[in-house]
Amino acid sequence: MAEITAAMVKALREETGQGMMECKKALQETNGDIEAAKDLLRARGQVKAEKKAARTTSEGLVGVAVAEDGKSVTMVEVVCETDFCARSDVFRTMIDDVTKLAGQAPAGEVPATPAINQSVQDALNKIGENMRYVRGIKLAGDQVGAYRHFNGKVGVVIAVAGSVDPEILSQVCMHIAFHNPMGITSEDIGDDVVKRERAVAKQQAIEQGKPEQIAEKMVEGKIRKFFQDNCLIEQPFVKDETKTVGEVLGSAKVKAFARYEVGATVEAGESAQ
Numbered sequence: 001m002a003e004i005t006a007a008m009v010k011a012l013r014e015e016t017g018q019g020m021m022e023c024k025k026a027l028q029e030t031n032g033d034i035e036a037a038k039d040l041l042r043a044r045g046q047v048k049a050e051k052k053a054a055r056t057t058s059e060g061l062v063g064v065a066v067a068e069d070g071k072s073v074t075m076v077e078v079v080c081e082t083d084f085c086a087r088s089d090v091f092r093t094m095i096d097d098v099t100k101l102a103g104q105a106p107a108g109e110v111p112a113t114p115a116i117n118q119s120v121q122d123a124l125n126k127i128g129e130n131m132r133y134v135r136g137i138k139l140a141g142d143q144v145g146a147y148r149h150f151n152g153k154v155g156v157v158i159a160v161a162g163s164v165d166p167e168i169l170s171q172v173c174m175h176i177a178f179h180n181p182m183g184i185t186s187e188d189i190g191d192d193v194v195k196r197e198r199a200v201a202k203q204q205a206i207e208q209g210k211p212e213q214i215a216e217k218m219v220e221g222k223i224r225k226f227f228q229d230n231c232l233i234e235q236p237f238v239k240d241e242t243k244t245v246g247e248v249l250g251s252a253k254v255k256a257f258a259r260y261e262v263g264a265t266v267e268a269g270e271s272a273q
Contacts, residue, residue, distance in 0.1 A: 002032030016041050017132040019112035059086045060131070060262045062155035063099035064146040073144040073157045074103040076110070077260045078120060080131040086152070091131070094123035095152075102136040110136030141255045147173030153262040162252035169252075172245055175238040176259050182230040184254045189230065197226050232257065 004027045012023040012034055018041055030036035060079030067073065076099050078091075085091055097119045102110040112133045120133050141159030147170060148155045156173040183189045201222040205215035228234045232254060233246030240248070 004028055004032055008032060008034060012037055017130055019117050019133070021112075022114075022117065058263045059083045060134075061086050061091065061095045061152040062148060062260045062262060063095040064148050064155045064157060065096075065099045065103055066144055066146055067103060070144065071142070072103070072107065072138055072140040073146050073159065074099055074105075074110070074136065074138045075146070075155050075157045075258060075260055076102050076136040077134040077155075077262060078131060079134055079262060080127075081129045085127055085129045085131070088127060090123050090126050094119055098133060098136075103138060105136075105138055107138050107140040110138055112136075135260070137258045137260075139256045139258065143169065143252070145169035145173045147177055149177060154260070156257065156259045158257040159255045160249070160252045161255050164249055164252040168248060171239050172237075172249065173257075175235070175245060176232065176257055178238060179235055180259055181232040181235060181257075184232050184257070185234075186227045186231050189227070194223065194226075198223060 004024055008027055009020055009023045012018075012027060013020060015034070015038060016023065018026075022041065023037070026037035026040045027034070030040055058079070059082055060077065062075060062077050064073065064075045076095070078095055078098060080086055080091060098116050101113065101115050101119065105113070116133050116136075120131055124131050137157065139157050139159035142161050143163055143166075144157065144159045145166065146155070146157045154177050156176045158169065158173055158176070160169065182193070186194075198219055201219045202215060204222075205218045210218060228236075233244060233249070235245050237243050237245050237248045
């Protein structure tokens with residue numbers, strides 16, 4: 001049997017819009033023949049038209065749902081070609097269904113399941129536009145919160161240890177939506193990112209002609225400001241900038257949060273801790 005590489009799976013996924021596991025299985029069954037794998041997926045009704053998945057999917061919706069017990073929250077992103085499709089009843093119903101299906105998974109990243117893919121495929125068959133499940137996440141904690149922007153294109157979920165006023169937690173979610181923090185604390189920001197910021201800050205000080213000792217103090221000051229701007233608990237709270245998010249949350253500790261924005265890459269548009 002031919003070796004099925006990640007590049008082959010990726011290529012088939014881009015051509016068909018199907019999940020990684022479905023693409024890998026199809027390639028295995030066709031001995032690595034991408035065109036034959038495409039035909040196999042079409043024969044199974046998983047791809048409606050040969051070139052459909054090549055169309056741009058820059059629109060879509062984020063779905064969020066809090067479990068009945070209030071201990072977990074789920075968020076998904078499904079994209080499509082046009083805003084008209086995203087606003088349709090069929091697409092919105094599918095988003096709700098996919099969010100519920102994702103909520104059945106364990107806490108963590110939620111990959112596409114056969115049931116999720118089928119729900120998306122059913123909507124595709126009805127509307128005729130290319131669409132695909134992009135990502136999903138489920139968070140769990142003593143208390144959870146969620147926020148979805150009115151247009152359905154930005155969503156936030158959060159899980160905390162401890163207890164806090166639900167309205168405050170909802171406002172913190174809204175804060176995350178607008179300020180897009182890189183992590184919960186400075187420890188969540190990668191060393192490479194901090195190193196780069198330090199290098200930039202030092203170069204700025206040098207170009208200003210500052211002595212080495214003064215330059216180092218300026219660097220430390222800029223790094224502190226960088227953390228205040230990008231670490232959730234250190235950011236000035238959107239509803240009251242005299243307090244930080246950490247101060248507003250009180251004894252409750254953020255376990256994890258995630259922010260999705262339709263069309264954004266995971267690296268650019270998501271913070272999941």
